Amino acid sequence: MFLDRIVATKRQEVASLKERITIAEMEKTIAGLAPCLGFERALSAGRKRPMGLIAEVKKASPSKGLIREDFEPVRLAKAYEEAGADCLSVLTDAPYFQGSNDYLNRVRQAVGVPLLRKDFTIDPHQIYEARCIGADAILLIAAILTTEQMRQFQSIARSIGLDVLIEVHDQEELARVLELNPTMIGINNRNLQTFVTDLRTTEQLVDSIPKGTTVVSESGISKPEEIEWLRSVGAHAVLVGEHFMRQPDVSEAVHDLMGSYSEAGAGKE
Numbered sequence: 001m002f003l004d005r006i007v008a009t010k011r012q013e014v015a016s017l018k019e020r021i022t023i024a025e026m027e028k029t030i031a032g033l034a035p036c037l038g039f040e041r042a043l044s045a046g047r048k049r050p051m052g053l054i055a056e057v058k059k060a061s062p063s064k065g066l067i068r069e070d071f072e073p074v075r076l077a078k079a080y081e082e083a084g085a086d087c088l089s090v091l092t093d094a095p096y097f098q099g100s101n102d103y104l105n106r107v108r109q110a111v112g113v114p115l116l117r118k119d120f121t122i123d124p125h126q127i128y129e130a131r132c133i134g135a136d137a138i139l140l141i142a143a144i145l146t147t148e149q150m151r152q153f154q155s156i157a158r159s160i161g162l163d164v165l166i167e168v169h170d171q172e173e174l175a176r177v178l179e180l181n182p183t184m185i186g187i188n189n190r191n192l193q194t195f196v197t198d199l200r201t202t203e204q205l206v207d208s209i210p211k212g213t214t215v216v217s218e219s220g221i222s223k224p225e226e227i228e229w230l231r232s233v234g235a236h237a238v239l240v241g242e243h244f245m246r247q248p249d250v251s252e253a254v255h256d257l258m259g260s261y262s263e264a265g266a267g268k269e
């Protein structure tokens with residue numbers, strides 16, 4: 001399975017990270033950082049449109065290869081912010097997505113919206129690293145973690161101020177995730193074996209999620225009517241990468257997909 005390859009790579013990365021820095025050293029850095037920006041809040045009570053938006057800074061993907069030639073992460077992030085994206089997602093995985101920790105760090109200096117570190121978290125070291133490089137939230141993917149790992153990682157993340165987006169693909173993963181009483185769940189519409197996206201995945205899972213949980217529909221979203229439909233079935237926010245990355249003007253692309261917005265916020269139903 002493709003995810004097994006990614007996890008094997010992450011094990012090597014974590015081993016080399018552990019040789020470079022200890023958690024105690026990262027804790028010292030974290031003690032001197034400003035508090036995190038509220039990622040989950042920006043998508044729920046604080047969102048600017050009826051549907052919240054996490055706009056992704058994504059250069060390439062395993063399924064599509066290089067997506068954007070003129071990839072300038074800071075310029076893209078500023079354009080997203082100017083267009084009223086509630087939060088940004090920055091891919092930091094290098095081998096499969098051509099991402100980088102440095103991209104996230106530079107984006108952090110340039111924008112004032114909360115940032116998700118988009119990577120494959122398999123070890124506590126990566127959670128502390130995420131906070132050190134400027135993330136406000138991390139992603140936990142149920143498909144590659146046990147329930148106990150997710151519980152431990154969620155607790156560590158919260159203890160250093162990070163919000164947690166826990167991602168599921170099916171009912172089995174969702175049942176395990178609900179044991180953790182998460183405040184925010186991502187439903188990934190992409191089948192990780194075939195890479196095919198199907199927005200009905202969100203519809204199939206959303207009704208099993210307790211009210212009050214912020215639900216993010218992820219992947220394969222590109223049309224305004226899909227935003228409307230995802231909202232009608234119960235999603236509070238969307239995560240969009242490839243569609244924006246393929247448009248010459250990402251700011252215009254956000255307006256075209258999401259509509260106009262109000263700084264006053266649209267709030268959580």
Ligand SMILES: O=C(O)c1ccccc1NCC(=O)[C@H](O)[C@H](O)COP(=O)(O)O
Pocket residue numbers: 056058061062063064188190192195218219220221239240241242243
């Ligand atoms: O994007 C991929 O091909 C991919 C393959 C395997 C695991 C994860 C993958 N993507 C990560 C994501 O979750 C997406 O970047 C994100 O949801 C945005 O999706 P999209 O709008 O379809 O770029």
